[in-house]
Amino acid sequence: MAExxxxxxxxxxxxxxxxxxTRAGRLFTPPTDxxxxxxxxxxxxxxxxxxxxxVNVMLENNVLTVRGxxxxxxxxxxxxxxxxxxxxxxxxxxxxxxxxxADNIEARxxxxxxxxxxxxxxxxxxxxxxxTG
Amino acid sequence: xxxxxxQGWWSPWRRLxxxxxxxxxxxxxxxxxxxxxxxxxxxxxxxxxxxxxAELPGVETEDLDISVRDRTLVLRxxxxxxxxxxxxxxxxxxxxxxxxxxSVDLPFAVDTESVDASYQDGVLKVQLQRSDADKxxxxxxxx
Numbered sequence: 001m002a003e004x005x006x007x008x009x010x011x012x013x014x015x016x017x018x019x020x021x022t023r024a025g026r027l028f029t030p031p032t033d034x035x036x037x038x039x040x041x042x043x044x045x046x047x048x049x050x051x052x053x054x055v056n057v058m059l060e061n062n063v064l065t066v067r068g069x070x071x072x073x074x075x076x077x078x079x080x081x082x083x084x085x086x087x088x089x090x091x092x093x094x095x096x097x098x099x100x101x102a103d104n105i106e107a108r109x110x111x112x113x114x115x116x117x118x119x120x121x122x123x124x125x126x127x128x129x130x131x132t133g
Numbered sequence: 134x135x136x137x138x139x140q141g142w143w144s145p146w147r148r149l150x151x152x153x154x155x156x157x158x159x160x161x162x163x164x165x166x167x168x169x170x171x172x173x174x175x176x177x178x179x180x181x182x183x184x185x186x187a188e189l190p191g192v193e194t195e196d197l198d199i200s201v202r203d204r205t206l207v208l209r210x211x212x213x214x215x216x217x218x219x220x221x222x223x224x225x226x227x228x229x230x231x232x233x234x235x236s237v238d239l240p241f242a243v244d245t246e247s248v249d250a251s252y253q254d255g256v257l258k259v260q261l262q263r264s265d266a267d268k269x270x271x272x273x274x275x276x
Contacts, residue, residue: 034225035217044215046228048188048255074186074256084173085188112190112255 013091026088041118047090048112049074055109059102065093171233182262183239190255199250199259201243209234242267
Protein backbone atom coordinates (compact mmCIF):
# COMPACT_ATOMS: atom_id res chain seq x y z
CA MET A 1 0.00 0.00 0.00
CA ALA A 2 1.61 3.22 -1.12
CA GLU A 3 1.00 6.36 0.86
CA UNK A 4 1.52 9.88 -0.31
CA UNK A 5 4.42 11.18 1.67
CA UNK A 6 5.81 14.51 2.64
CA UNK A 7 2.87 16.69 1.85
CA UNK A 8 4.07 20.05 2.95
CA UNK A 9 2.21 22.12 5.44
CA UNK A 10 0.38 25.06 3.93
CA UNK A 11 2.89 27.79 3.40
CA UNK A 12 1.99 31.26 4.49
CA UNK A 13 2.56 34.05 1.96
CA UNK A 14 5.16 36.61 2.93
CA UNK A 15 3.90 40.05 2.08
CA UNK A 16 6.29 42.73 0.90
CA UNK A 17 7.12 45.34 3.46
CA UNK A 18 4.41 47.96 3.67
CA UNK A 19 1.89 45.93 1.67
CA UNK A 20 -1.10 44.60 3.52
CA UNK A 21 -3.88 42.33 2.36
CA THR A 22 -7.33 43.89 2.27
CA ARG A 23 -9.07 40.88 3.75
CA ALA A 24 -8.41 39.87 7.30
CA GLY A 25 -7.18 36.35 7.96
CA ARG A 26 -4.41 34.09 6.80
CA LEU A 27 -2.91 34.19 3.33
CA PHE A 28 -1.31 31.08 1.87
CA THR A 29 0.95 30.30 -1.04
CA PRO A 30 -0.74 27.63 -3.15
CA PRO A 31 1.45 24.68 -4.19
CA THR A 32 1.88 25.04 -7.94
CA ASP A 33 3.01 23.01 -10.92
CA UNK A 34 4.25 24.77 -14.02
CA UNK A 35 4.84 22.94 -17.23
CA UNK A 36 5.96 24.23 -20.61
CA UNK A 37 5.06 22.86 -24.00
CA UNK A 38 5.94 24.13 -27.44
CA UNK A 39 3.10 26.58 -27.62
CA UNK A 40 1.95 27.25 -24.09
CA UNK A 41 2.74 27.33 -20.40
CA UNK A 42 0.43 25.34 -18.14
CA UNK A 43 0.07 26.41 -14.53
CA UNK A 44 -1.83 24.34 -11.95
CA UNK A 45 -2.39 25.55 -8.40
CA UNK A 46 -4.09 23.84 -5.44
CA UNK A 47 -6.52 26.18 -3.73
CA UNK A 48 -8.96 24.03 -1.76
CA UNK A 49 -12.03 25.90 -0.52
CA UNK A 50 -12.02 28.43 -3.36
CA UNK A 51 -15.01 28.59 -5.70
CA UNK A 52 -14.63 29.52 -9.38
CA UNK A 53 -16.01 33.00 -8.70
CA UNK A 54 -13.42 33.54 -5.96
CA VAL A 55 -10.49 33.34 -8.37
CA ASN A 56 -8.70 36.38 -9.71
CA VAL A 57 -5.91 36.15 -12.28
CA MET A 58 -3.94 39.18 -13.45
CA LEU A 59 -1.10 39.66 -15.88
CA GLU A 60 0.76 42.93 -15.69
CA ASN A 61 4.26 43.71 -16.94
CA ASN A 62 5.02 40.02 -17.34
CA VAL A 63 4.05 39.32 -13.74
CA LEU A 64 1.24 36.85 -13.34
CA THR A 65 -0.68 37.09 -10.07
CA VAL A 66 -3.11 34.44 -8.93
CA ARG A 67 -5.50 35.09 -6.08
CA GLY A 68 -8.15 32.88 -4.52
CA UNK A 69 -10.64 33.94 -1.88
CA UNK A 70 -11.83 31.07 0.27
CA UNK A 71 -15.61 30.59 0.17
CA UNK A 72 -17.54 31.38 3.34
CA UNK A 73 -18.84 27.85 3.79
CA UNK A 74 -15.26 26.56 4.04
CA UNK A 75 -13.86 29.37 6.14
CA UNK A 76 -15.32 28.50 9.51
CA UNK A 77 -12.59 26.32 10.92
CA UNK A 78 -12.34 28.07 14.23
CA UNK A 79 -12.96 26.07 17.34
CA UNK A 80 -11.96 22.76 15.85
CA UNK A 81 -11.43 20.01 18.39
CA UNK A 82 -8.49 18.85 16.35
CA UNK A 83 -6.90 20.76 13.47
CA UNK A 84 -4.25 19.88 10.92
CA UNK A 85 -4.86 22.66 8.44
CA UNK A 86 -5.74 26.31 8.57
CA UNK A 87 -8.11 28.13 6.29
CA UNK A 88 -7.35 31.33 4.43
CA UNK A 89 -7.05 33.01 1.08
CA UNK A 90 -4.35 32.26 -1.47
CA UNK A 91 -2.00 34.51 -3.38
CA UNK A 92 1.06 33.99 -5.51
CA UNK A 93 2.93 35.86 -8.24
CA UNK A 94 5.15 34.56 -11.00
CA UNK A 95 7.39 36.47 -13.35
CA UNK A 96 7.13 35.17 -16.88
CA UNK A 97 10.14 35.06 -19.13
CA UNK A 98 8.13 34.11 -22.19
CA UNK A 99 5.93 36.51 -24.08
CA UNK A 100 2.34 35.52 -23.36
CA UNK A 101 -0.72 36.15 -25.46
CA ALA A 102 -2.65 37.84 -22.66
CA ASP A 103 -5.94 37.93 -24.55
CA ASN A 104 -6.09 34.18 -24.87
CA ILE A 105 -5.27 33.06 -21.34
CA GLU A 106 -7.65 30.34 -20.27
CA ALA A 107 -8.52 29.76 -16.62
CA ARG A 108 -10.43 26.83 -15.21
CA UNK A 109 -11.29 26.06 -11.62
CA UNK A 110 -12.32 22.52 -10.78
CA UNK A 111 -12.50 20.84 -7.36
CA UNK A 112 -10.25 23.46 -5.80
CA UNK A 113 -7.60 23.24 -8.51
CA UNK A 114 -6.89 26.21 -10.76
CA UNK A 115 -5.56 25.45 -14.22
CA UNK A 116 -4.21 28.27 -16.37
CA UNK A 117 -3.26 27.86 -19.99
CA UNK A 118 -0.98 30.67 -21.07
CA UNK A 119 -0.41 30.62 -24.84
CA UNK A 120 2.96 31.90 -26.00
CA UNK A 121 2.91 34.60 -28.61
CA UNK A 122 4.21 33.14 -31.83
CA UNK A 123 7.24 34.89 -33.22
CA UNK A 124 6.34 35.89 -36.73
CA UNK A 125 8.48 33.86 -39.07
CA UNK A 126 8.88 35.56 -42.37
CA UNK A 127 10.88 34.03 -45.05
CA UNK A 128 12.72 36.67 -47.05
CA UNK A 129 13.05 35.82 -50.63
CA UNK A 130 16.43 36.52 -52.10
CA UNK A 131 16.39 37.70 -55.64
CA THR A 132 19.18 37.30 -58.04
CA GLY A 133 20.52 39.94 -60.31
CA UNK B 134 -14.21 -1.73 -0.15
CA UNK B 135 -14.08 -5.11 1.49
CA UNK B 136 -14.26 -4.79 5.22
CA UNK B 137 -11.17 -4.30 7.29
CA UNK B 138 -9.42 -7.67 7.41
CA UNK B 139 -5.70 -7.35 7.79
CA GLN B 140 -5.84 -3.57 8.04
CA GLY B 141 -6.99 -4.05 11.59
CA TRP B 142 -5.18 -3.29 14.77
CA TRP B 143 -1.84 -4.68 13.81
CA SER B 144 -1.61 -2.97 10.45
CA PRO B 145 1.97 -1.67 10.03
CA TRP B 146 0.68 1.69 8.82
CA ARG B 147 -1.40 2.08 11.87
CA ARG B 148 1.59 1.28 14.06
CA LEU B 149 3.64 3.80 12.13
CA UNK B 150 1.01 6.49 12.61
CA UNK B 151 0.78 5.72 16.30
CA UNK B 152 4.52 6.08 16.58
CA UNK B 153 4.41 9.31 14.65
CA UNK B 154 1.73 10.62 16.95
CA UNK B 155 3.68 9.61 19.98
CA UNK B 156 6.82 11.30 18.65
CA UNK B 157 4.83 14.45 18.02
CA UNK B 158 3.45 14.34 21.50
CA UNK B 159 6.89 13.95 23.01
CA UNK B 160 8.91 16.33 20.87
CA UNK B 161 6.56 18.53 18.92
CA UNK B 162 4.91 21.68 20.07
CA UNK B 163 1.20 21.56 20.74
CA UNK B 164 0.44 23.65 17.65
CA UNK B 165 2.35 21.44 15.25
CA UNK B 166 0.11 19.38 12.99
CA UNK B 167 0.45 15.61 13.08
CA UNK B 168 2.82 15.97 10.19
CA UNK B 169 2.97 14.72 6.69
CA UNK B 170 -0.33 12.87 6.66
CA UNK B 171 -2.46 13.44 3.58
CA UNK B 172 -5.13 14.68 3.45
CA UNK B 173 -4.95 17.10 6.37
CA UNK B 174 -8.14 16.91 8.42
CA UNK B 175 -9.96 19.14 10.87
CA UNK B 176 -12.42 17.74 13.38
CA UNK B 177 -15.30 19.62 14.95
CA UNK B 178 -17.26 17.88 17.66
CA UNK B 179 -20.39 18.54 19.64
CA UNK B 180 -22.47 16.39 21.97
CA UNK B 181 -24.33 14.64 19.16
CA UNK B 182 -21.64 14.08 16.59
CA UNK B 183 -18.67 15.33 14.66
CA UNK B 184 -17.90 17.04 11.38
CA UNK B 185 -14.66 16.11 9.70
CA UNK B 186 -13.31 18.22 6.87
CA ALA B 187 -10.35 17.35 4.69
CA GLU B 188 -8.52 19.34 2.02
CA LEU B 189 -8.45 17.14 -1.05
CA PRO B 190 -8.10 19.39 -4.08
CA GLY B 191 -8.40 17.76 -7.47
CA VAL B 192 -9.71 14.38 -6.37
CA GLU B 193 -12.64 12.87 -8.23
CA THR B 194 -15.39 11.53 -5.99
CA GLU B 195 -15.21 8.12 -7.67
CA ASP B 196 -11.57 7.88 -6.55
CA LEU B 197 -12.54 8.49 -2.95
CA ASP B 198 -13.57 5.82 -0.50
CA ILE B 199 -15.00 6.63 2.92
CA SER B 200 -15.80 4.04 5.53
CA VAL B 201 -16.80 4.15 9.16
CA ARG B 202 -16.56 1.52 11.81
CA ASP B 203 -17.20 2.03 15.49
CA ARG B 204 -14.88 4.87 16.43
CA THR B 205 -12.80 5.13 13.32
CA LEU B 206 -13.31 6.96 10.05
CA VAL B 207 -11.14 5.80 7.17
CA LEU B 208 -10.47 7.97 4.12
CA ARG B 209 -8.87 6.18 1.26
CA UNK B 210 -8.32 7.15 -2.33
CA UNK B 211 -6.08 8.32 -5.04
CA UNK B 212 -5.09 11.72 -6.27
CA UNK B 213 -4.34 11.07 -9.90
CA UNK B 214 -1.67 12.99 -11.72
CA UNK B 215 -2.95 14.79 -14.80
CA UNK B 216 -2.03 13.22 -18.09
CA UNK B 217 0.16 15.41 -20.21
CA UNK B 218 0.62 14.33 -23.74
CA UNK B 219 3.52 15.03 -26.01
CA UNK B 220 6.47 17.30 -25.42
CA UNK B 221 6.56 19.07 -22.12
CA UNK B 222 9.10 20.34 -19.68
CA UNK B 223 8.53 20.81 -15.95
CA UNK B 224 9.47 24.23 -14.66
CA UNK B 225 8.02 23.72 -11.20
CA UNK B 226 6.70 20.59 -9.54
CA UNK B 227 5.27 21.21 -6.09
CA UNK B 228 2.01 19.26 -6.06
CA UNK B 229 2.04 15.62 -5.05
CA UNK B 230 -0.03 12.72 -6.30
CA UNK B 231 -0.66 9.13 -5.44
CA UNK B 232 -2.65 6.89 -3.18
CA UNK B 233 -3.54 7.82 0.34
CA UNK B 234 -5.17 6.20 3.32
CA UNK B 235 -5.93 7.86 6.60
CA SER B 236 -7.84 6.87 9.65
CA VAL B 237 -9.28 9.32 12.10
CA ASP B 238 -10.05 8.16 15.61
CA LEU B 239 -13.22 9.61 17.08
CA PRO B 240 -14.13 10.14 20.71
CA PHE B 241 -17.40 8.19 20.27
CA ALA B 242 -18.97 5.28 18.40
CA VAL B 243 -20.63 6.34 15.16
CA ASP B 244 -24.14 5.63 13.96
CA THR B 245 -23.11 4.10 10.65
CA GLU B 246 -26.60 4.60 9.19
CA SER B 247 -26.49 8.38 9.35
CA VAL B 248 -23.18 9.32 7.79
CA ASP B 249 -23.36 12.23 5.40
CA ALA B 250 -20.51 13.15 3.06
CA SER B 251 -20.15 15.96 0.55
CA TYR B 252 -17.31 17.19 -1.61
CA GLN B 253 -17.16 20.76 -2.82
CA ASP B 254 -14.38 23.05 -4.06
CA GLY B 255 -11.80 20.42 -3.17
CA VAL B 256 -12.93 20.09 0.43
CA LEU B 257 -14.47 16.90 1.76
CA LYS B 258 -16.96 17.17 4.59
CA VAL B 259 -18.13 14.12 6.52
CA GLN B 260 -20.84 14.48 9.12
CA LEU B 261 -21.09 11.73 11.69
CA GLN B 262 -23.69 11.15 14.36
CA ARG B 263 -22.94 9.55 17.65
CA SER B 264 -24.66 6.20 17.98
CA ASP B 265 -27.54 6.09 20.43
CA ALA B 266 -25.97 3.19 22.30
CA ASP B 267 -22.90 5.32 22.91
CA LYS B 268 -24.72 8.38 24.20
CA UNK B 269 -24.64 8.92 27.94
CA UNK B 270 -27.80 7.78 29.66
CA UNK B 271 -29.19 9.44 32.67
CA UNK B 272 -29.70 6.98 35.49
CA UNK B 273 -32.50 7.62 37.86
CA UNK B 274 -31.98 6.50 41.42
CA UNK B 275 -34.78 4.61 42.97
CA UNK B 276 -35.60 5.65 46.44
